[in-house]
Amino acid sequence: MNKNLFLKELQRNKKNLMIWSGIVIGLTLMVLAIFPSMADMGEDMAQLMAKMPAELSKAMGMDENTWSSILGFYSTYYGIYIIVLVSIYTTSTGATILSKEEKDRTSEFLMTKPISRLAIFKSKMASLLILSLLIYGIQTISAIIGMSLFSSESVDWSIFTVMHASGLVLVLFFTTIGVLISMFVKPKKNFMGIVVGLTFGSYFINAIAKSTESTEWVGYFSPFHYLDFTISDPDYSFNFLSAIVMLAIGAGLLFFAYKTYLKKDIDG
């Protein structure tokens, strides 16, 4: 790994990280700030939910737990918005961390320095990991602060930890897909459409799978199926097998991306 390049990448992505962190903190605190008023309407919300089609409630990950505890409320929105939003940031950063050099035609500068393609790849991936962990850590800390601020009852932090560990694996998995995409899409293309489609698409596939038994099979095509956030399940725990398999597949995707990068002609 090259320290010079690693630090430069962190510096280069600092502004973007700050903007996205602001969005993620804002969304997290906003979700948690709504909970007290929702909890006050607990009876009314339960009646409203009873009138909703069961399939829709399931698809959105809502159940009786959603309105009765701050963790239940948070887990619903965590699965729908927060994880997807964090994944969009990390996946788009993964998709551009190598290709941006080609898009801006600075790769000629970088790749004529005494640094191997392996060192470039490792340095960029290390900074990508740090950026992903930073935004994830920032979101987690803001959730802890939000729960402490907006909940009078005690929070089951072990479930919170399981939820966030699952979320982190999902985020890292999507990030590796972003890196792989950048090897096959022209650098001048805007990756954001692909990234939003990938993350939201994965979420909706899982939502459809959860809504009825007949569509359950489509869930196998979504990473959300393997690490979900249904904390109302009494057996809810960290799925080590899924996590290990997803991290292993992610490592495989990165290795494949590296092999492709090694043989790539650099245009700019």
Place this chain on the structure above:
Amino acid sequence: MLAIETNQLTKFYGESLGIKDVNLAVNQGEVFGFIGPNGAGKSTAIRSLMGLLIPSSGTAKILGHDILTEGDKIRAKIGYLPSEVNYYDEMSSRELLEYSARFYDTSNLEDIDRLAELFELDLKKKITDLSFGNKKKCAIIQSVLHKPELLILDEPTSGLDPLMQNRFFELLEAENKKGTTIFFSSHILSEIQRMCNRAAVIRNGEITAIENIQDLLEKQMKKVRLVFDKMPNDQVLPEGAQHERWNKNKLQFEYVGPVDRLVGWLSNQSLHDVVLEEPDLESIFMNYYER
């Protein structure tokens, strides 16, 4: 050990040819020109040597290292000046040059100020605010900061005004005196004539000639202008004469061949005046391009 050695180096972009069977041998300490019209394959050859393009076939070594397996070792000893300069817009010139210098063990950061003063570059300005010429100055400085053994220059003077071009050539001459090998790619022949000992001509991706510049100038076509005292009886010109034009007792032709043959023929004529003109390098290479 050669500074640059390529063996049948070939690069195809899909179906279309970039370069084919390029064989080069550049000696250490030499200033070697690489000449060709736009699109001839100069940049493809250079980008392959720099490891930016993966050759389709053939091999190449720079300073004894294989370009495919020891690229980072090679690049530690090379200074590269690209034809088009693209840097990180958000950086200032100083930040860019310091960032570049930190990749090498041999860089001296104090040289940044000295070279910036020489080329009148404002180090505080952001890259995005620099003109093409000023970006080129930045590129020149970053290419020599780490005291490279070999300088690879691709159309190095584009964007530089004549004063800066002159300072740049003086810098190159000083570097060459210290032992730096220079590979100088250009389509501006006067630059090649000024700087280089030898040059390769590339056309349609293939090397068509590798010549000593001085030999080229001496041995190649000469323009001959004659004024006859007495018109020759047979008007037979020496072998190697071409494009002759008569105007009363005046004759003008181009001659390619040994000088003694021309002199022998001239000695048999009754002449009032003789002018032998050295063609400029441009005329010589136009001959190559047209072959």
